[in-house]
Amino acid sequence: MxxxxxxxxxxxxxxxxxxxxxxxxxxxxxxxxxxxxxxxxxxxxxxxxxxxxxxxxxxxxxxxxxxxxxxxxxxxxxxxxxxxxxxxxxxxxxxxxxxxxxxxxxxxxxxxxxxxxxxxxxxxxxxxxxxxxxxxxxxxxxxxxxxxxxxxxFKKNINWDIYDNEILILISQGVKTTNLPNYIPLSMSAIEKRKANIKDQLLEGKGSDKDLVSKAKKIGLL
Incomplete structure (x- = not known):
């Protein structure tokens, strides 16, 4: 067959x-x-x-x-x-x-x-x-x-879900936060909360999107 x-x-x-x-x-x-x-x-x-x-x-x-x-x-x-x-x-x-x-x-x-x-x-x-x-x-x-x-x-103790991963990947690709709901089935407020949590983990809450991407690359996540 x-x-x-x-x-x-x-x-x-x-x-x-x-x-x-x-x-x-x-x-x-x-x-x-x-x-x-x-x-x-x-x-x-x-x-x-x-x-x-x-x-x-x-x-x-x-x-x-x-x-x-x-x-x-x-x-x-x-x-x-x-x-x-x-x-x-x-x-x-x-x-x-x-x-x-x-x-x-x-x-x-x-x-x-x-x-x-x-x-x-x-x-x-x-x-x-x-x-x-x-x-x-x-x-x-x-x-x-x-x-x-x-x-x-696992070694970096990162346990984000699929949406957290997508938010950071899309930001690294140049997608603006205001456009993220076009790619992810979440409200803007939900995306903002998740983004704040990512920044808390990687930047202790301080820094721009550029800083966030730079840190993620530096520690080998991206």
Whole structure:
């Protein structure tokens, strides 16, 4: 039977590389059918095209940093992964990224709960298809860099929830506080309270957004 695999990365050579590696692997009864995409808009359209055709996407491999699709508020691979989770509930999701900052890693794990989470620096042409096969067979996998990143957050005694993480990440990306409700489903007063709590922990309550981002980077959170 066909096993539908959606691969999303902004570099076509990366997508083709993943396909070549997976094509050489024995998946027994599963014949892999690949769907390629390089940005959020194209991926969004292909997700809904497969829904319309009643074709189930079984496995999705995607990067986080992707050209956005502002019209439908799909800003990155995290938003795409959430969409895939909603539309294809049995789809196994593998995140493959260069990002390994503790807050980013924590955000992805809490929001998506991916079956696979790799740093691109950790995978090789030999290990990649073997790990993907294990995930298809029902295993959960996180690469060494991702595990170490989570340990760093634990060592720093940071236990914010997903919204706290998103507030700091979005501020670091230049999003103004007044615009945060456009990205986070919280009221402005709730966001302000959370932001004040973050500043209390990192800056003892004193400092600007720039100081907050600078401190978070200095201690390795961003």
């Amino acid at each position: 066909n096993y539908e695999v959606l691969i999303i990365d902004d570099l076509p050579i990366i997508v083709d590389g993943y396909i070549n590696l997976l094509s050489k692997t024995d998946f027994q009864e599963n014949k892999l059918n690949f769907i390629k995409s390089h940005n959020c808009e194209d991926a969004y359209n292909k997700i809904f095209l497969n829904l319309k055709r009643q074709v189930n996407i079984n496995l999705a491999l995607l990067d986080i940093s992707l050209p956005s699709y502002k019209e439908f508020n799909i800003n990155d691979g995290v938003d795409l992964a959430l969409l895939i989770r909603e539309k294809f509930t049995d789809c196994k999701i593998i995140i493959i990224t260069m990002y390994s900052e503790p807050l980013t890693v924590d955000r992805i794990i809490k929001k998506i709960k991916p079956e696979g989470f790799f740093s691109k620096n950790d995978i090789t042409s030999e290990s990649f298809p073997f790990i993907c096969k294990k995930i298809i067979d029902g295993n959960i996998y996180q690469s060494t860099t991702i595990i170490e990143s989570q340990r760093e957050l």
